[in-house]
Amino acid sequence: MAQRQITDFNGLVMFRRDYRERDMLVKFFTDQFGKKMFFIRGARKRGFKLAAALLPFTQGTYVGNIHEEGLSFINAAKEYHQFQSISTDIGLNAYATYILNLIDVAFTDNQPLPRWYQQAVLSVQLIDDGFDPEIITNINEIQLLAAFGVAPYLESCVICHRSDLPLDYSESYGGLLCQKHFHLDPYRFHASARAIYLLRQFSVLNLSKLTSISVKQATKDELRRIIDRIYSDTVGLSLKSKHFIDDMKNWDHLLKP
Ligand SMILES: [Zn+2]
Structure with a gap:
């Protein structure tokens, strides 16, 4: 029989999906149990009492019936808050969504990931606080490469x-x-010294120690090209949430006078 327990846990809503007529599936990143899918009965009914606690980009303390595998259940929300800037800004939302999406595909569900839980919450918090979402995204992309089985050697010359x-x-x-x-x-990237320097910094940077960061747009564009190339050639990943960011950048160019 599957193990189950009713317990308090801290969690961050990663995404939600409608289920049947009145219900919803909510994927949480939890502090102790890793990523877990919760079945929320009646979540789409008017006046559902946990509606606010289960909005996208909400983090809090919940009481749940945790199943080791399969779907878990939420009984109550103790305290919670929604990241406000991300919830109201389509651009910030796109970056935060992509970071959570990337973490979701990098690891399997139901496996404790305390370091990555902290990093996911910190990333969302930093973007919500006004840190450059492109840089916070790059840092996660670089640090997630190992989880995708690609751990580039960035300390010094490999030879x-x-x-x-x-x-x-x-x-x-x-x-x-x-x-x-x-x-x-001959196919080396021909990257600038600045981009290589940042790539190396990002690979070892502790987000909890980040106090400020400012990178020129030209360097950010170069980092974007470098990381895109590593992801498409070596990881072979193509996520809708990333395409949305690429499209968004194209709109920016179109809208500029
Ligand atoms: Zn060398």
């Missing part, structure tokens, strides 16, 4: 381990090459 010479990214070597070894890969 000689020097880090005092100019460095560039090589997909075929799975990491950085120094100037002396550039000749080994």
Whole structure:
């Protein structure tokens, strides 16, 4: 028989989906149990008492009937709050949605992921507080590569381990090459020193220690191209939530005078 327990847990709503006529499935990222799908009976009925506690981008303390596998249930919400800027700004919403989507596909459900729970909540909090959503996204993308089975070596040159010479990214070597070894890969990224520097910083950065960050748009655009290339060539991932961000950037260009 499947293990189950009624318990308090902290959680963040990752996404929701209508289910049958009146019900809903809500995927939560929980602090202790990892990602879990909850069945919410009657969630779409008018006057449903937990409606506000289950809105997208809501984090709180809930009481639930946790099943080890399959669907779990929520009995009550103790305290909760919704991230307001993200909920009302389509741009911020798009980045936060993509980050949670990426974390969702990187790991299996029902597996405790305390480090990633903290990181997901922090990422959403930082974006809600006005930190650059593109950078918060890049940091997560780089740090999630290991979960996708791609752990690029970004400490120094993969061949000689020097880090005092100019460095560039090589997909075929799975990491950085120094100037002396550039000749080994004609398809190296030819990335700027600034972009490589940030890539290395992002791979080890602790989000809880982030106090401010400011990156020039040209460097952000370059980072976007580099990370897109790594994801499409090495991870092979194509998410709707990411396409939405790409489309959104195109609208920006179209709307600019
Ligand atoms: Zn080298």
